[in-house]
Amino acid sequence: MPDIQRVPVDFSPFFWDVHLEDLDPAIHSRFIIERLLNEGDHHTLHWLFKTYSMDEIRHVIQTSRNLSRKTARYWPYYFNLKEEEMRCFGTSLIKPDNLF
Template structure:
């Protein structure tokens, strides 16, 4: 079963072919993008489409989330922020 993203989410996926995205095709990418740029409506949709484990796994492992986003959602999903990859200082 294909679950396309709501049409009003297109603004968050400006750099990809929106019509090819489904809730199951690229879940990590979709979760990252909506956590970073979404609002309450997008968060409600995320929580209805994906399990808490799927979302927290992305939260824990993503390098694409900003520390600000990571900090907020660590509190929201009750995850220790120290365990988030996006909160770790990068050395180049």
């Protein structure tokens, strides 16, 4: 993994629910990657790809259940993944016919 820097202060709008100074990019990598993939902009994604390896980002994309549908639909194209390889597209615990 490349040299890990602190999360930049100007990213605070993306981490409104945590204290930015408490985020450790090495320890909280999954949370940071998920949040920036879902909510980030061009600037934050540039930092994300400089900070974490492609393999680590791909692993989060494949195993996360916290990606928005929009995010989950975009990144497989970038990483050449299939929906079957992504946990967020797995089966739901609630079946549609059991809703009512």
